[in-house]
Amino acid sequence: MLSCALIAAAMTTAYAQQTPQPENPALKIYRAVPTKINDLIHTKLDVRFDYKKRYLYGKEWVTLKPHFYPTDSLRLDAKGMDLKNISVVKNGKNVPLKFTYQDSLSVAIKLDKVYHNNESYTIYIDYTAKPNELKEKGSAAINDAKGLYFINPDGTEKDKPTQIWTQGETESSSAWFPTIDKPSQKTTEEITMTVPAKYVTLSNGKLTAQKTNADGTRTDTWKQDLPHSPYLFMMAVGDFKIYKDKWxxxxxxxxxxxxxxxxxxxxxxFTPEAIDFYSKTLGVDFPWVKYSQIVVRDYVSGAMENTSATLHGDYVQATHRELIDANYNNGRSTIVHELFHQWFGDYVTAESWSNLTVNESFANFSETIWAEHKYGKDEADAHNYADMQSYLRSPGANTKNLVRFYYADKEDVFDAVTYQKGGRILNMLRNYLGDAAFYKGLNIYLKTNAFKNGEAQQLRLAFEEASGQDLNWYFNQWYYGAGHPILNISYKWDEATKTETVYLKQTQDGQTFKLPMAIDIYQGGKKVRHKEWMNDKVDSISYQLAGKPDLVNVDADKILLTKKTDAKTIDEFSFQYFNAPNYLDRFEAIDAAAADQTRPQAQKILIAALKDKYYGLRVKTIKALNLTKDDVRNAAQPILISLAQTDNNTLVRAAAITALGKLKASGNMTLFTQAMSSESYAVQGAALNAIGQLDPAKALSLAKGLEKDNKGALTTAITNLYTANGNDAEWPFVYHAFTEAGIQEKFNTLKNFADMTAKVNKPEYAQQGIEELKNAGIKFKVYGAAPFVVTQLESIKAARTTMKDDASAKAADNAIQAINDAK
Known part of the structure; x- marks a missing residue:
């Protein structure tokens, strides 16, 4: 799964720090792997849907056997259902069984006899699933847990398709069929769906039969012949067009x-190419009969790796114009993330949520190796570094183990530790062992545990078998310990003894991290690499050299997971930018140069970096330029004009236009006006913003002509223009853009939306805005955003009171109360 919890970390952090939370007693409970009493073998379902009631009518035949000890009982997870009949199938007949279903979450069934582990039995269940009546909480990663979702089932929502889809992770499949809803279970599967004939269906495995019925429905049968865990079961129904490719x-x-x-x-x-790359890299061919990807509306997370049938939220769905501006992080990394799960998560599954790292850390890791393969090492390093920063900024992440046997709720494990930290740790291990040993270890792990379950200890053993090394030290500090090193690096050159000393100091509380690292020394036009270890919290390493080095580059591969302070001079950073090979070498130099742009060496770095080979660093440099300084502006402006007109990356062109726009130089108006004809929404949006700073009336006029075709950055530009300069006439566009925005976009524009809600003349418009803000505050309260939304509503209340719009002021008051009361 790819989490959708990306929203404003700074906002979440600020409010989380205001109210320290008391320790949760649930954190003291050891989360053991669930004891296996019975094992799932095969699950056969026959389902049909009631769109009006939002019900699923199901018949199930589930085959099981005792795991080891004899038993005469069975417990199945079955959330919020009507259970009409539970029987054991004997000689083709259903023999009713006694069962107890008191908590509406699980059913205890008394079997007809004692069964041993050399005999299987089949249970028949006739049931109705009522997902919309189920009260199950979600998490920051998965914001709902109904299991089965009816999207616009009555067709009453304009421009929204009618769909049905499922979401099983973590334990929500049992909201639409009774099962042992644990990742440690594996079962083959057959699902028969009866649906309106106009719709297509998708499920796990292969479509084996289709039958057209006299009542306008069609019955499709899907079979999954290889075992997988219940949370990976899926169904989707709707009006989809299918594009068929192959690998x-x-x-x-x-x-x-x-x-x-x-x-x-x-x-x-690019999916077949990615399947081929991962198959060859892992030495295990894609294991399933087919691979489908489906895009649905109103998805409750980012994406989900259902076996052979990945489900994506609609943010990956885009037109040609949108895709022009897409970088690796806009959907493509998600696509490969979910694909890699077909091996790590589906083929071998974490045996419990405590060991989720063997699913999600690997999927995160896969994003980096695909980026390196497809787009080059700079893209991979940029992605890997951004993930590390996401972990470092995540509140409380440094207190959580990667393998986590203590948590308040299983949903809590879906966080920046499991995803971003875990991926970085795997990249570090790959760097330490080398590609050959690392991928041999993955091959051993996959083949040893195929169609079964795995945990971090099995992963360690596989790497040790491949490499011949003891890796307990690595797993103990990175998998079974929390936190990360905070590393200070300083240097001293002794001219008398011709000695360069590197001082290393870890300043974090708690454990000392054992850190293998490469140190590159540049001198006399040559680079010499030294393999070193930091074993203590304070360490130093000395080198006898012919003369003072041009650069000592600690952690030369830029692979360590650490928060780092490096005491290089600006001259050393300049040398690093022009001579060291990695993305982060240049990134660090740009940061150092941006901090004080009065220095000639800093200006030299920045001007050179405007033409960096990696587009992301060109964008970073453009954003870092201090154009209020005459010498910086004079050197940069001609390059910015060239970038704005000719760069091969639209995001660079847009960034250059944005920078030029801030100069408010009328001489650039022609450039901005010409950019309005670009096919790129990003370039158009930047140009519209720039024109708005020179001539708001002209920008408003241009914006009106763009209302019918705008997405992404252009929509944001129009919205910002309207919220700053518009009023009632522009409200319908702003309101529609906000209601249609995704999670992240909503938070990016929430302040401006609230400001316009405060100032529109019509009370009904103000109340529309208040209602949307209330909904946002409630829906995303789990992300810690509620206090921020409440602050905006309080400002709106004050503004509407001043305008003597008492009805809207009262609506704002009610919205605040509703957010505060929401669970």
Whole structure:
């Protein structure tokens, strides 16, 4: 799964720090792997849907056997259902069994006899699932837990398709069929769905039969012949267009809403190449009969790796114009993340949520190795570094182990430790062992545990078998310990003894981290690499050299997971920028130069970095420029004009236009006006913002002509222009843009939306805005955003009171109360 919890970390951190939380007693409970009494073998379902009631009518035949000890009882997870009949199947007949279903979460069944582990039995269940009546809380990663979702089932929501889809992780499959809903269980599967004939279906495995019925429905049967865990079961029903691709002799297909079907190949077309790359890298061919990807509306997370049938939120669905501006992080990393789960998560599954790292850390890791393969090492290093920063900024992350046997709720494990920290740790281990040994270890792990379950200890043993090294030290500090080193690096050159000393100091509380690292010394036009270890909290390493080095580059591969302070001079950073090979070498130099742009060496770095080979560093440098300084502006402006007009990356062109726009130089108006004809939404949005700073009336006029075709950065630019300069006439556009925005976009524009809600003339418009803010505050309270939304509503209340709009002021008051009362 890819978490959708990306919203404003600074906002969350600020409010989280205001109110320290008392220790949760649930954190003292050891979360053991669930004891296996019975094992799932095969699950057969026959389901149909009641769109009006939002019900699923199901019949199930589930085959099981005792795991080891004899038993005469069975407990199944079954959340919020009507259980009409539970029987054991004997000689083709259903023999009713006694059962107890008191908590509406699980059912205890008394079997007809004592069964031993050399005999299986089949239970028949007739049931109704009522997901919309189920009260199950979600998490920051998965914001709902109903299991089965009816999207616009009555067709009453304009411009929204009617769909049904499922979401099983963590333990929500049992909201739509009774099962032992634990990742340590594995079962083969057969699902028969009866649906309106106009719709297509998707499920795990292979479509083996289709039958058209006289009542306008069709019955589809999907079979999954290889075992997988219940949380990976999936169904989807709706009006999707299917684009069929292939990898070797296996079908690869993409299910999209009809209007996005022309872009299927642009969105997903690299999937067969990625399947081939991962298959060869791991030495294990893609294990399932097919691979499908489907895009749905109103998804409750980012994406989900259901076996052979990944489900994506609609943010990966895009037109050609949107895809022009897409970088690796806009959907492509998600696509490979979920694909890698088909091995790590589906083929071998974490045996418990405590060991989620063997699923999610690997999927995160896969994003980096695909980026390196497809786009080059700079893209990979940029992605890996951004993930590390995401972990370092995450509140409380440094107190949590990667393998986590203590947690308040299983949903809590889906966090920056499991994802971003875990991925970085795997990249460090790959660097330490070398590619050959690392991937041999993954191959051993996958083959040893195929169609079974794994945990971090099995992973360690596989790496040790491959490399011949004892890796307990590594797993103890990174998997079974919390936190990270905070590393201070300083240097001293002794001219008399021709000695360079590197001083290393870890300043974090708690454990000392054992850190292998490369140190590159540049001198006399040559680079010499030294392999070193930091074993103590304070350490130093000395080198006898012919003369003072040009650069000592500690952690030369830039791979350590650490918060680092490096006492290089600006001259050393300049040498690093022009001579050291990695993305972070240049990134660090740009940061150092940006901090004081009065220095000639700093200006030299920044001007050179405007033409860096990696687009992300060009964008970073443009944003870092202090154009109020004459010498910086005079040197940079001609390059910015060139970048704005000719750079091969639209995000660089947009950043350059944005920087030039801030100069408010009328001489650039022609450039901005020409940029308005770009096919890129990002370039158009930047140009509109720039024109707005020179001539707001002209910008407003241009914006009106863009209302019918705008997405992404252009939508944001129009919205910002309207919220700053518009009023009632512009409100419908702003309101629609806000209601249609994704989670992150909502938070990015929430302040401006609230400001416009405060100032519109019509009370009904103000109340529309207040209602949307209330909904945002309640829905995303789990992200810690409620205090921020409440602050905006208080400002709106004050403004509407001044305007003598008592009805809207009261609505704001009620909205604040509703957010505060929401669970």
């Amino acid at each position: 070797k002799d296996k079908e690869v297909s993409y299910y999209l809403e009809p209007k996005y079907a022309p872009y299927a190949k642009e969105i997903f077309g």
